[in-house]
Amino acid sequence: SAVISQKPSRDICQRGTSLTIQCQVDSQVTMMFWYRQQPGQSLTLIATANQGSEATYESGFVIDKFPISRPNLTFSTLTVSNMSPEDSSIYLCSVTRATDEQFFGPGTRLTVL
């Protein structure tokens, strides 16, 4: 298994600002992912965080809005830029070693006013 922490656990932000969410894993992992879970909905994959290179974004998500960094095998950040109320969601980090299932962090609950 993997122990994953996310910071912050929750935040309330003003429209037009940006928030950076951190994901830290207790051991090296192959892949890290970022998901969004909008209120009452399922998880949607935002992007795969690639170590040392640009993230791979899913359809409907762009780097300017959701810049992602992954400087090493245990850490990644997701920034939600120029926020609007529609960005209010839970943002989840997940990891896998590619030989086992994805493990999820506890999530960051974001409210945009």
Next chain:
Amino acid sequence: AQSVTQLGSHVSVSEGALVLLRCNYSSSVPPYLFWYVQYPNQGLQLLLKYTTGATLVKGINGFEAEFKKSETSFHLTKPSAHMSDAAEYFCAVSDQGYQKVTFGTGTKLQVIP
């Protein structure tokens, strides 16, 4: 392309009764299938998974699921519901092993005393 359909966004059962949560999938290759549980204000926890081999898989907390290729189904069952089972359950599929997982819309399980 892969997809998941969960029938019933809300399911209510009496304590001690059978739990049955339905999941049908679509995949162009032999899939990996997962059930995750999400308790209020928490991240996702893996209940069980099917990759290859035995089609009846047992998970944590007394849950099990059966992979039925002919029916493209992976329904989740538990013989006797407990109050602590009240949560949201997500079925998920991947045609790329443990990567690129697609989640269903979730089923909220209510257990009535």
